[in-house]
Amino acid sequence: MFETITYSIENEVAWIILNRPDKLNAFTEQMNKEITKAMKQASSDSKVRSIVITGEGRAFSAGQDLAEVDESMDHGEVLRTRYGPMMKQLANCEKPVIAAVNGVAAGAGFSLALACDFRLVSEKASFVQAFIHVGLIPDSGNLYFLPKLIGNAKALELAVLGEKIRAEEAKELGLATKVISHDNWQAEVSEFAERLASMPTKAIGLIKRSIQASWNMNYVEYLEQEAYGQRIAGLSEDHKEGVSSFVEKRKPTFKGN
Numbered sequence: 008m009f010e011t012i013t014y015s016i017e018n019e020v021a022w023i024i025l026n027r028p029d030k031l032n033a034f035t036e037q038m039n040k041e042i043t044k045a046m047k048q049a050s051s052d053s054k055v056r057s058i059v060i061t062g063e064g065r066a067f068s069a070g071q072d073l074a075e076v077d078e079s080m081d082h083g084e085v086l087r088t089r090y091g092p093m094m095k096q097l098a099n100c101e102k103p104v105i106a107a108v109n110g111v112a113a114g115a116g117f118s119l120a121l122a123c124d125f126r127l128v129s130e131k132a133s134f135v136q137a138f139i140h141v142g143l144i145p146d147s148g149n150l151y152f153l154p155k156l157i158g159n160a161k162a163l164e165l166a167v168l169g170e171k172i173r174a175e176e177a178k179e180l181g182l183a184t185k186v187i188s189h190d191n192w193q194a195e196v197s198e199f200a201e202r203l204a205s206m207p208t209k210a211i212g213l214i215k216r217s218i219q220a221s222w223n224m225n226y227v228e229y230l231e232q233e234a235y236g237q238r239i240a241g242l243s244e245d246h247k248e249g250v251s252s253f254v255e256k257r258k259p260t261f262k263g264n
């Protein structure tokens with residue numbers, strides 16, 4: 008069904024694995040489309056409660072496949088028709104999305120990791136704003152997320168200088184949720200993703216929406232948005248289960264509804 012990625016579900020976690028390891032999982036048009044389709048599938052599948060995006064081999068993704076780039080390319084159109092739909096599909100996802108950054112994340116590969124909700128970073132991983140080295144600006148939402156995460160000055164520094172950021176520095180900057188040693192990589196990523204998959208899925212979606220909404224609202228508008236979100240969360244089965252389990256002094260079993 009997919010050629011440039013693999014897609015599988017295990018323990019309510021959807022795994023989207025970028026699968027062009029000999030090209031460091033660089034994006035082709037087909038790969039953009041397949042990631043968009045896989046994200047759509049995972050978002051709408053009720054059996055999926057968290058999503059992991061990672062790379063096969065030694066890289067997360069080296070960004071746009073430069074072998075595909077030629078002078079006739081309208082870069083604005085490429086963003087509108089290929090990267091934009093992929094990033095919007097990710098932004099619209101109500102489930103938690105983890106970038107499991109197993110190796111280098113460069114150019115639009117860095118952007119993809121930034122658009123996820125969590126970044127689990129291997130001790131072998133690195134981030135590169137490679138765009139400047141090919142005379143482009145960071146794209147695919149990169150400069151939308153990066154200043155919010157690490158501040159304007161540092162975002163500008165990374166974007167202009169294009170230097171490689173190693174895992175520990177990424178953690179210090181606030182880019183990484185957690186740095187994971189190579190030996191424990193698969194086990195810790197699975198454990199984190201499964202932990203998210205066992206949480207109140209609707210509340211997580213509403214937390215994502217609330218944070219997104221807060222960027223475009225004043226405080227009073229936000230309080231109304233919050234009341235709307237809390238009403239929906241308060242109607243969920245997981246809310247009932249959370250309260251009952253507390254009163255009954257037992258561990259809750261959340262089912263995502």
Ligand code: T3D
Pocket residue numbers: 029030031033069070071072073074080081082083085086111113114115116135137138140141143146
């Ligand atoms: O129109 C638009 O606007 C499109 C959107 C663009 C967004 C972008 O992403 S622009 C930025 C594109 N990406 C880059 O410029 C990164 C290019 N790659 C690198 O700088 C380095 O490869 C890395 C820093 C990522 C990793 O370095 P290293 O030393 O670990 O690996 P390497 O030896 O450079 O690469 C290994 C192989 O992967 C190599 O192929 P070979 O020689 O073994 O056959 C290399 O050519 C290939 N590769 C790496 N990156 C890309 C790539 N092939 C195609 N496209 C790549 N981006």
